Amino acid sequence: MLKGLVSLSLSLVFLSSGTIVLAAESGYVARSNLMQNIRSEFSVLARMAQEKIQFDESLAESTRLTLLNLAASAPTIFEDNELPINSEALPAIWENWEDFVSKSEDFEFALEGIETSTLIDLRSSLGNVGATCGSCHQKYRMK
Numbered sequence: 001m002l003k004g005l006v007s008l009s010l011s012l013v014f015l016s017s018g019t020i021v022l023a024a025e026s027g028y029v030a031r032s033n034l035m036q037n038i039r040s041e042f043s044v045l046a047r048m049a050q051e052k053i054q055f056d057e058s059l060a061e062s063t064r065l066t067l068l069n070l071a072a073s074a075p076t077i078f079e080d081n082e083l084p085i086n087s088e089a090l091p092a093i094w095e096n097w098e099d100f101v102s103k104s105e106d107f108e109f110a111l112e113g114i115e116t117s118t119l120i121d122l123r124s125s126l127g128n129v130g131a132t133c134g135s136c137h138q139k140y141r142m143k
């Protein structure tokens with residue numbers, strides 16, 4: 001029932017012409033897109049570390065740089081505190097804004113520490129990154 005309502009209101013947004021671009025770039029939608037991009041880039045590195053895809057130093061390094069760019073944009077994208085019912089963001093983000101930004105910086109710091117020169121290095125440096133996702137989600141994302 002709830003899901004039905006969500007998709008109904010989303011389709012209404014996309015039906016009213018002219019609002020499409022705005023809807024795609026604001027608030028929850030922008031946050032959700034950012035996080036989904038972060039997940040899909042991160043999974044390239046995770047699958048490489050698990051040898052589900054072949055180790056490739058240049059792909060690993062370019063993925064790391066893409067992740068750094070995405071991470072750097074997080075504070076700006078999260079400034080918009082719009083909270084539709086389908087959002088998993090907690091109001092605590094905007095009540096503890098500096099802490100939220102510092103968790104985002106921890107994430108960047110961990111990404112800077114990823115070593116992409118060998119498979120062994122990649123493996124051993126990736127765990128730190130996963131920990132920073134979890135530490136932010138634990139406090140600021142609904143479970």
Ligand code: HEC
Binds near residue numbers: 093130136
């Ligand atoms: C600084 C805080 C922070 C960090 C770091 C962070 N996230 Fe998130 N993430 C959030 C918040 C808050 C939400 C909920 C956003 C919403 O629903 O409005 C979220 C949502 C998500 C979602 C759901 C997106 C959707 O709407 O479908 C995924 C997937 C995700 N994060 C993956 C990751 C991964 C993987 C990492 C690390 C590589 C990561 N996140 C790092 C705060 C963070």
